[in-house]
Amino acid sequence: MPEPEPTAPSPEEIRRRNVEFFLDRAEEALHQGLLIYPAGASAYDYYLRARQLDPDNRRAAGGIQAIVIEFVERARNALRKRSFGEVNTYLSRAEELAPGNPLVMEVRAQLARELSRARQDLPQGESLELPVGQLDAKSDAVVALLHRAAERIRNDGLRVIIVARTDAEGRWIYQQLREAVPGYRVRGDIKLGSPPRLLLQLGGNTE
Template sequence: MVNFVSRVGVVVGLACALSACQAPFFANQKKEPTPPPAPVVQPKPVVQDSQAVRLLILNGEYTLAKDQLLTPANDNAYDYFRAALKLNPESSRAKGGLQGIVMRYVDLARQAAARGNYPQATTMLNNARIVDPANLLIKEVSDGLAAQIKLAPPVEPYRGGSNEFLLEASLLGKDDPKILARIAEIAQKLKSTNNLAIIIARTDGEGRWIYQKLRDAVPDYRVRGDIKLGGPPRVQLVPVAQ
């Protein structure tokens, strides 16, 4: 009986000793702080296109399909898409429409370069820069075109076809007597033949300037026609379809 009690005492003593040793260890354990909850990112609200924006985009897509990219004035894809973005700067369709114009001009530039018409290819790329000056694809194609021009043989200058009047490019946009006299000659020819004036210009602004000077030269006659982008600058006299 004595042995049993003594054994129990030993066991209890050992248990107390162990608990005494372990208590400080667990007491010194630092509880890891609970991480803060992840911030909740609220999705940016999507602004829906209004009816006015949708109508502008539809007009832009229609004129883009007809290659009315920068012209004619007030009825071209560029103006329609920009007007849509003024009403809704987040409109993805309007932004995509502007990129569609860039892609079309790049495609036209490549086609012109493949035909060896490097002035027209350059004009198309310049028009693309009006829409998106920092576009990397334009730079890539422009660099390739510059390398292609260096390797190409010299090209005979364009001399114009029948009923075509070439304009000196360096004088366009200036009230120089020489270019004004040339435009006045074309305007009188338009009046006497009642033909349409197809203006080929390097930029939309240049084409509008030529058209305005044609009108100024014959104020008593309504000049009819259209503006097309290309080069070299010239005016074609086209009979009115019967």
């Protein structure tokens, strides 16, 4: 007696299997740190596909919430380092995934307070921004920019506040300023902040 042919899966069974497939791929991508990139193969993209097939799926909703929380935590860490540009980047990504999320709004408020304090901590002066990419590479172009700034500091008797993302970066910038004007004492201070820049102020050397 011939065996009965297997029954084809129902549309509901196909949908359920696809949901499970996308959820498994999402969690694998999440484990690898592929939160929103690459496009089409990120944890967020897979969770989104699962939700399109099953809008009330709790695993998909929880996974997207986990991604939002990860970006919020990264923003908080950046805020502790006073890397304000990074904070805004992470919060913007979180807001794209979950508009109006209370955690994002809370950190956004903290960022506003820290920016206000930073403005009070940094006296007004002419701001000279340092290109981040060139600064990271310690390129000849940024060294030349710092040398020109040092000559102006010496010639105009200015004081400088170096705003840097890290202590090491601030010390490197100060070293470039000193080496550009040997024998001259560059007066100033280093403060952590972002974006990196020089604040040139009156009241430097009077010698």
